[in-house]
Each structure stands twice: as C-alpha cells, then as structure tokens.
Amino acid sequence: MTESEIFSRLTDIFHDVFDDDDIELTPDMTAEDVDEWDSLSHIRLIVAAEREFGVSFSSAEVANLENVGQFVALILARNTD
Amino acid sequence: MSWDKFVLENRAELQFNVSSAEMDTFRILSGDTNPLHADDAYARTLGFDSKVVFGALIVAKISALIGAHIPGRGGVWTGLRIDFRKPLYPGETVTLTGTIDSKSDAARMLTLKLRADTLDKCIATGSAEAVFRGDD
Numbered sequence: 001m002t003e004s005e006i007f008s009r010l011t012d013i014f015h016d017v018f019d020d021d022d023i024e025l026t027p028d029m030t031a032e033d034v035d036e037w038d039s040l041s042h043i044r045l046i047v048a049a050e051r052e053f054g055v056s057f058s059s060a061e062v063a064n065l066e067n068v069g070q071f072v073a074l075i076l077a078r079n080t081d
Numbered sequence: 082m083s084w085d086k087f088v089l090e091n092r093a094e095l096q097f098n099v100s101s102a103e104m105d106t107f108r109i110l111s112g113d114t115n116p117l118h119a120d121d122a123y124a125r126t127l128g129f130d131s132k133v134v135f136g137a138l139i140v141a142k143i144s145a146l147i148g149a150h151i152p153g154r155g156g157v158w159t160g161l162r163i164d165f166r167k168p169l170y171p172g173e174t175v176t177l178t179g180t181i182d183s184k185s186d187a188a189r190m191l192t193l194k195l196r197a198d199t200l201d202k203c204i205a206t207g208s209a210e211a212v213f214r215g216d217d
Binding site: 040043044046047050056057058059061062 | 190212
C-alpha cells in the first residue's frame with residue numbers, strides 16, 4: 001500500500017466521521033484545523049482506521065501523533081511490518 | 082474495573098420483562114402513540130399475537146447492560162446498531178447478552194455483540210460501541 005492510497009482511504013474516513021466531504025487532508029493537518037475534531041471524534045477516527053486498514057495501535061502510538069502525516073506514516077509502517 | 086480486565090469473548094447478561102404499566106409510562110415519555118403498542122385488537126389486525134413492546138424499551142435495557150455491567154462504571158456509550166427480529170410481547174422474559182467482540186487499546190473502545198432472546202426466539206441482535214474512561 002502506498003502513502004497516497006492511505007491518504008485517499010483516510011480521507012474517506014475523515015469525511016464519514018466528520019460528515020463533511022469538503023475536508024482535504026494534508027500531512028501537517030492537526031485537530032486544531034477541524035472544528036468538530038473533539039475527543040470522541042478522535043476515538044472514531046482511530047477505530048475506523050484500525051478497521052479500514054486491519055491494524056491495531058497502542059495508546060502510546062496514538063498519543064504521540066502530532067499530525068495527519070504522522071498518522072499516515074504509522075499506518076504505512078504497520079502495513080509493511 | 083481496569084481496561085486490561087476486558088477480554089475478548091467476555092460477556093455479561095441481564096434478564097428483564099416489560100409490563101403493560103411500563104409500556105404506558107414509555108408511551109407518555111416518548112409520545113409514541115402507535116396503537117401497535119397499546120391495543121391488542123389492533124395489533125392482531127397487523128398479524129401480531131397482541132400489542133408489541135416498544136423496541137426502544139429493549140434499547141433501554143441495552144443502556145443498562147452497558148452502563149451497569151459491561152463496561153459499566155467508566156463506560157461511555159458511543160454507538161448502536163440493532164435489528165429487531167421477532168416481536169416481543171409484554172410479560173415475556175428476555176435474556177440480553179453483551180459479548181466483547183473487539184477491543185481497541187488505542188481508543189479504549191469496546192465493540193459488543195448484542196443478542197436478546199426469550200425462551201423460544203431471538204428478538205434482537207446488534208452491536209454497540211462503548212469507550213472506557215474508567216480508572217486503571
């Protein structure tokens with residue numbers, strides 16, 4: 001799986017979780033950039049990504065993420081493990 | 082309860098039955114005046130044996146299962162999908178079971194398989210999601 005494929009599938013997840021098809025993911029995007037990105041939507045993002053990509057994350061891995069680009073990198077690394 | 086105590090396939094169950102008086106109370110609370118839930122004769126014209134219990138009262142018991150049993154204290158209910166498979170009639174005893182189907186450590190979220198059975202039929206199946214914010 002390529003980084004662009006992950007971005008594409010993750011974009012669909014963001015659109016679904018935030019019910020907003022206008023969200024465009026960028027590597028440096030953070031929760032500050034999306035009005036509705038609160039703790040519960042954050043949980044939905046994590047769980048939806050785990051299901052979509054068939055992976056599991058630890059709480060430490062997720063806690064250390066600083067932006068969307070790092071999330072994509074984590075998914076990519078997990079898919080190539 | 083700590084997060085690590087939740088293990089796949091662990092389950093909790095509760096039994097309940099719904100009385101006609103509880104049906105009347107819920108009718109007032111919800112404003113759902115459908116005679117399917119109040120009038121035996123009308124319900125029979127639709128092919129049922131008698132008036133049918135409000136599906137939302139089954140959901141109310143799912144709330145009790147999640148809030149008081151699994152995950153219980155510290156749990157925050159975040160999602161539900163349910164299929165009502167057979168009618169439930171007032172007075173029938175129901176066993177409601179929640180089984181841990183998946184667990185996300187990163188999100189501290191449990192997904193539960195749900196099933197509600199009377200003695201001779203499965204009345205509902207579904208799934209629920211609950212985040213655990215309790216103490217470790």
